[in-house]
Amino acid sequence: MSRAEERRPVRIGNVSGFYGDRLDAAREMIETGDVDVVCGDYLAELTMLILAKAQAREGGVGYARTFLTQVEQILAGCTERGIRIVANAGGLDPAGLAGAVRAVAAAQGIAVRVAHVEGDDLRGDLSAIDPPVGRTPVSANAYLGAWGIAEALAAGADVVVTGRVTDASLVVGPAAWWHGWAPDGWDALAGAVVAGHVIECGPQATGGNYPFLHEITDRRRPGFPIAEVAADGSSVITKPDGTGGLVSVGTVTAQLLYEIGPPAYPGPDVTAHFDTIRLERAGEHRVAISGVRGSPPPDTLKVALNDVGGYRNTMTLVLTGLDIEAKAAWAEELLFGILDRDAFDDVDVRLLRFDRPDAGSNPEATAHLRITVKGADRRLVGRGFSNATMELALGGYAGFHTTTPPTDATAFGIYRPARVPRTAVTHAVVLPDGTRRTVADPPTSGPIQPQVTAPPPVGEQSNGAAGEQSRAATRRVPLGAVAGARSGDKGGDANIGIWARDDAGHDWLAAFLTPQRIRELLGPEAAGLDVEVFDLPNLRAVNVVVHGLLGDGVASSTRPDPQAKGLGEYLRSRLVDVPAQLLPG
Structure with a gap:
């Protein structure tokens, strides 16, 4: 029997969704979560700019200091319980953060094995970046994958800190180590990417930012999420017992739709196909994720x-x-x-x-x-x-x-997305004994192929078949009466994930929300912008990407809502003609 068949699902608890998140989430997780690994996401695009400015100051550091505060609170408890710690809080100086963690451990008299992952910082050589870099940026980071984390854990690391890895890598790495996955186990890896995407933003998966307030009966601050990842990559999303909030098919759907683009979601380790995801309630505050298919990743990395x-x-x-x-x-x-x-x-x-x-x-x-x-x-x-x-x-x-x-006046930053060939990046892990190893790339699929949005079934100005069937029986109500939404930023683009409660609602949404109708509902600021709409029928959802709405990214945008956090709720507030049979009651 293989190791993968022998091992139970690994329980991975998220304790940070951004740099500045709730500090006591880590202590709460290790005391009540019964987890094997705690992970934390500290790096957004804006955070890299903040850390670069901090690093440039005399005596400044390029890592997330709040992570050290959490380590001080939980290191003894993690050591006693055998819980591993994985975080991308290293920012622009993962080696410096690894040294700071060792200093915390020494001050507490705890023997701890610390590893770090590096190679993402490209400021030393910008020549391979596409499109070419015209001037030296403040920060330039490739998005690394999970295999450096997995190798560090396999070498016995108690704490692994990284620079810019993908958010989902904080779950994929521990799962790959735990189950002994191969680099070409595409479906299992894709399943872990999806689980990582759900828990990466902390309590956004457990009732935070959720539009249907009446469903959240426990109004205490939401507990942080846990992903139980099985050997085949399927998972269950839950939260610690006794914490507030809600884990439901709705809250998980909302987070799955957050800050994504086309259904084929490319990462450094695997391309996860979000249109294959299946969700099912598996008990109170438990949602099962299954059916996720994966394929090889591209031969370039996002920068x-x-x-x-x-x-x-x-x-x-x-x-x-x-x-x-x-x-x-x-x-x-x-x-x-x-x-x-x-x-x-x-x-x-x-x-x-x-x-x-x-x-x-x-x-x-x-x-x-x-x-x-x-x-x-x-x-x-x-x-x-x-x-x-x-x-x-x-x-x-x-x-x-x-x-x-x-x-x-205050200084502002400009975000630019780019790509770099994998051959121009050295993904490396420095093990607890100081050994530095280069992490091999997985098999790749070549360049990313452009995806074209399927045209609406009838036309931009028509409701399609669903509209024809119900035109005589509609009510003018807010879109939010029949749909939830979650929105966010992807650099200068905004995304809005919109989902329905049932199949009939989805069929209507998919026909109704054409690119032209999205422009009309969002008003003048979207009038001349490129809008894409992607159908995700397994989630009863569509994902909308509004290109260029946020200009040069959050640090530069002049919108009152520069990260488009409220854009989905604005869309839900717009009055539309909804088939009467879709309305509650």
Whole structure:
């Protein structure tokens, strides 16, 4: 009997979804989760820019300091229970973080074996990146896979810290080690990628950011998720007993749809096919994931580049009562009579309407004129701009005031996605005894093939067959009456995953939500953008990608919601004609 057949599912608990997440989640997990491995995700695209700035300061470090705080809290408990720790908190200095973990262990008198994974930092040689790098970025990191983590665990590491690996690698690596998987076990690896994708954002899988509030009867803060990954790659998603929140087919579906693109989800170890995922309730706060198919990964790796873009500043002018649009137009005219609009690299003016006629209170009668400027001249973008807005105070529109005093400029970053051949990257693991090993690449499938969205069954302006069947019996209600949504950012693109409660609801969604209709529902800011809609019938869902909505990424975007976190809820709030038989009750 093989090792894979002998071993029970490995229980992997997530204790961090981002740099700054709840610190006591790690202690809660080891005390109540009964897990074999704790993992934590600390690295977003924006985080790499933050860490680069921190590393550049005198005495600064390029890793996530909060991870060390968690290690101080749980290292003794993990040692007593035999729990392994895996985290990507190493950021731009995984070797430095590994040394800091050893120092924590020494201070507590604990013998601990620490390994780290490196090779993702490409700042030393940018020549192979495609498209070519025009200027030296602040950070340039390839997304490594899981096999360095697996090798470190197999060598006896108690703690493994990495730089930029994919978020799912924090689950795939421990699962591959535990079950003894081969690098070409595509279906098992793909199943682990899906499990990792579900738990990588912590409590977003256990009721956090979930649109159907009435389903969450335990309103305590949600517990962090656990993935029980079996030898065939199937898994069960759950949470520690006694913690708040909810694990349901709905909460797992929501997280599966978060920040994805086409159904073929390429990673460094495997391409996971999200249109093969099957979900089933497996008990209270337990959801089984099965059926995931995998295929070889591409022969390139994703690269995240962050540049310093210059300086930005925002001032928000408050407009009250009558003639809102006229007041806003006059304020803009006066401001750029004082300032030369062309002296800035970018000017973004947004009139945000919160006002209502005959408002019952003063705040309900207000709108905001939000003006953001960008440029290379810090003095001009800073006090030069914000002080100019204050010159309108006595000579501008009636009721002038601002939400803040004059503000100074802040630096902003520009995110750029790229790719690099695997041959230009050395994925390496440094084992607890100091031995450095190069991690072999898995078999690959060649270049990524472009995927084309299937055309809607009838046309952009039609509901299709579902619409024809129910046109005489519809009700105009918010889309959210029949669909959930979760949205987020993928660099400069926004994604919205939208799912229905049953097959009939999905059939209607898939026909109704064409690219043109998405543009119409999202309003003017999406009017000229490329929109893709991908069908995921196994999840009763569609995934929408709005290209370019977020400009150059979160650190640069001038949208009030720069990561598109609320975009899905906005879409759910829009009134549409829904077949009456789909509505609850």
